[in-house]
Amino acid sequence: MTFTDVLGQQHAAAPEARIVSLVPSITELLCDLGLAPQLVGRTGFCIHPADTVRAIPKVGGTKDVNIEKIRKLAPTHVVVNIDENEKPTVGKLAEFVPNIVVTHPITPRDNIALARLMGGVFCAQQNADEWCDAFTRELAELESAPKGPPQRVLYCIWQDPWMTISRDTYIAHMLALIGWTIPEMGEARYPSFRWSEDVVAQIDQVLLSTEPYRFTEQHADALERQIGKPVQLVDGEMMSWYGSRALRGLRYLRRLADQ
Structure with missing residues (x-):
C-alpha cells in the first residue's frame, strides 16, 4: 500500500524510517503519533513537545537548512512544507534523501489527510485514526455552533514592513470557521501594506x-490608539499550526469568537 503526498508522490509504508522534519507543526504531530524515536533531525523552530524534541538534533531553520548536517544524519525521509521550506533547498535534499514527503495544508479539514499521510507512511495508523476522529468531532462542533456577527479582520504577521495574510491561507480558512473574513490586499499570499484611512475603513478589528x-x-x-479600531493579540501557534496543535486551535477559535 502507498500513500500520496500533496504533489501526488507515492510513498510506501516505512516502519524503519529515519525521519528529518523541517516543519515545526508536523514535528509535533509525529511525536504525538508516537514516532519521536524515528525522528533523527528537526529545525530549531521545532519546539513542541519540548521535553521530547530536546534530544533530537537541530539542522538549522525552516529557511536556512544545514544540508550537510542532514546528509550526516542519513535520513530515509525528509518531511517538508510548500510554504515553510525553500524549493531549492528541497531540490538539494532530493539528491541524497530517498523520500521527500511534501505537505501543504490550506484548510482546517486538510489536517485529516495530513495525519493519515504521516500515520500511513510511518506506520502509526491507529494513532493517526484516533487523532482524526477527535479532530473531526471538534471540527463538526465548531462548524455547527451559532455564529456571531460577521467580522472583517486584518491579521498581522509582521511589522517593518507591515504584513498580513491572503484569503487563500490556512489562517484565513481557520478564521472563516467563525465567520470572520480577511480583506483583499493584493495577489500575494502574504502581502505587505501601509496603514491608511482606506485600510482602516475596510476592517472591524485587527x-x-x-x-x-x-x-x-x-x-x-499602541496600534489601537493609532488607528482607532479594536486590536487584540492572538496566539499564532493556535491560529497557524496545523497538525497536533490544530485540535486545540479549534477550541481556541471558539473562545476567540465568544469574546
Whole structure:
C-alpha cells in the first residue's frame, strides 16, 4: 500500500524510517503519533513537545537548512512544507534523501489527510485514526455552533514592513470557521501594506499574531490608539499550526469568537 503526498508522490509504508522534519507543526504531530524515536533531525523552530524534541538534533531553520548536517544524519525521509521550506533547498535534499514527503495544508479539514499521510507512511495508523476522529468531532462542533456577527479582520504577521495574510491561507480558512473574513490586499499570499484611512475603513478589528513576529500587548495597545479600531493579540501557534496543535486551535477559535 502507498500513500500520496500533496504533489501526488507515492510513498510506501516505512516502519524503519529515519525521519528529518523541517516543519515545526508536523514535528509535533509525529511525536504525538508516537514516532519521536524515528525522528533523527528537526529545525530549531521545532519546539513542541519540548521535553521530547530536546534530544533530537537541530539542522538549522525552516529557511536556512544545514544540508550537510542532514546528509550526516542519513535520513530515509525528509518531511517538508510548500510554504515553510525553500524549493531549492528541497531540490538539494532530493539528491541524497530517498523520500521527500511534501505537505501543504490550506484548510482546517486538510489536517485529516495530513495525519493519515504521516500515520500511513510511518506506520502509526491507529494513532493517526484516533487523532482524526477527535479532530473531526471538534471540527463538526465548531462548524455547527451559532455564529456571531460577521467580522472583517486584518491579521498581522509582521511589522517593518507591515504584513498580513491572503484569503487563500490556512489562517484565513481557520478564521472563516467563525465567520470572520480577511480583506483583499493584493495577489500575494502574504502581502505587505501601509496603514491608511482606506485600510482602516475596510476592517472591524485587527489581530496581531504572536508569531512569526513577536507582537505583544504593548504593540496591540499602541496600534489601537493609532488607528482607532479594536486590536487584540492572538496566539499564532493556535491560529497557524496545523497538525497536533490544530485540535486545540479549534477550541481556541471558539473562545476567540465568544469574546
